[in-house]
Amino acid sequence: MEIIDGNQIAATIIAELKAEVSMIAGRKPCIALVRVGEDPASVSYVRKKEKTAEEIGVTSRIILPPITISQAELFTILDDLNRDPTVDGILVQSPLPKHIDEVAVFRRVAPEKDVDGFNTISLGKVAQEDPSGFVACTPAGIMELLARSGVDLKGKHVVVLGRSLIVGKPIALLALQKKAGANATVTVCHSATTNLSAITRQADVLVAAIGRAEFVTADMVKPGVVVVDVGINRVPDASKKAGYRLTGDVNFSQVAPLCAKITPVPGGVGPMTVAMLMQNTVKAFRQKAAP
Numbered sequence: 001m002e003i004i005d006g007n008q009i010a011a012t013i014i015a016e017l018k019a020e021v022s023m024i025a026g027r028k029p030c031i032a033l034v035r036v037g038e039d040p041a042s043v044s045y046v047r048k049k050e051k052t053a054e055e056i057g058v059t060s061r062i063i064l065p066p067i068t069i070s071q072a073e074l075f076t077i078l079d080d081l082n083r084d085p086t087v088d089g090i091l092v093q094s095p096l097p098k099h100i101d102e103v104a105v106f107r108r109v110a111p112e113k114d115v116d117g118f119n120t121i122s123l124g125k126v127a128q129e130d131p132s133g134f135v136a137c138t139p140a141g142i143m144e145l146l147a148r149s150g151v152d153l154k155g156k157h158v159v160v161l162g163r164s165l166i167v168g169k170p171i172a173l174l175a176l177q178k179k180a181g182a183n184a185t186v187t188v189c190h191s192a193t194t195n196l197s198a199i200t201r202q203a204d205v206l207v208a209a210i211g212r213a214e215f216v217t218a219d220m221v222k223p224g225v226v227v228v229d230v231g232i233n234r235v236p237d238a239s240k241k242a243g244y245r246l247t248g249d250v251n252f253s254q255v256a257p258l259c260a261k262i263t264p265v266p267g268g269v270g271p272m273t274v275a276m277l278m279q280n281t282v283k284a285f286r287q288k289a290a291p
Ligand code: NDP
Pocket: 138, 161, 162, 163, 164, 165, 166, 167, 168, 189, 190, 191, 192, 193, 196, 209, 210, 211, 212, 230, 231, 232, 233, 269, 270, 271, 273
């Protein structure tokens, strides 16, 4: 059994991007990070993105509207960033406050700056296999993790648990693409799926993205499976300083011994998300610079 080290693979990608950005003469790629309010998880995610950008040499512009901002005011900020020629990528940190329509905000970001990959054009380009589009960072990170761990999906049965727009659906589309590294046979499961275990036991590669702590147990997988655990769940744990521990959607201690390869939580998919955001930002810069 091999544990796929997401921290190490992300560090390699970040080093590659740093080398690439150092070769850019003149203005460097720039990402605008928009964080509404002071949600503690969002504060820490945006800080991590800012730090990684700095490490690579990508300029970041941080915009911190108050939680009371209206949707119209947020649209004005996005319209300004969309027009600004010195901004290459725009990320609006989710979750947004309840009075703002998150999907409408994602749609407002100009497609050519949509480094988060959540707007309609970006998702459509994934379906159309158009390489000019931006793939959402978590599914892009999963494909990169698999590729760099020597997992070729061709002809494999990939079972995806979860059908969200940010993970489940795009990873299913990516695994299905007719291109090197993909070409899988894909099954997508969700809360209305019946006989779930019978399906997951057929998986050569199982991607768990449902947000339920340690949901996937030993009886749900076949020996030799590759497991990608996307879940990030906080389980109360008085022995931890924070009062909780992080766990994935997979019962790691039960499932790992059966696997050919498995991603841990933390240290698997998570670190890849920020690396992919930076890769998308450099791509947005390059596509803008191209004639
Ligand atoms: P969502 O809540 O948006 O979607 C969950 C999906 O799982 C839904 O499709 C839901 O089905 C399905 N589901 C829920 N319960 C079951 C069940 N018992 N059996 C089968 N399917 C079920 O979650 P996200 O996709 O946003 O996130 C999933 C997990 O991944 C979370 O833990 C999240 O924190 C984590 N995550 C991690 C990231 C990273 O960087 N590592 C990035 C993004 C997310 P239905 O559609 O029927 O409701």
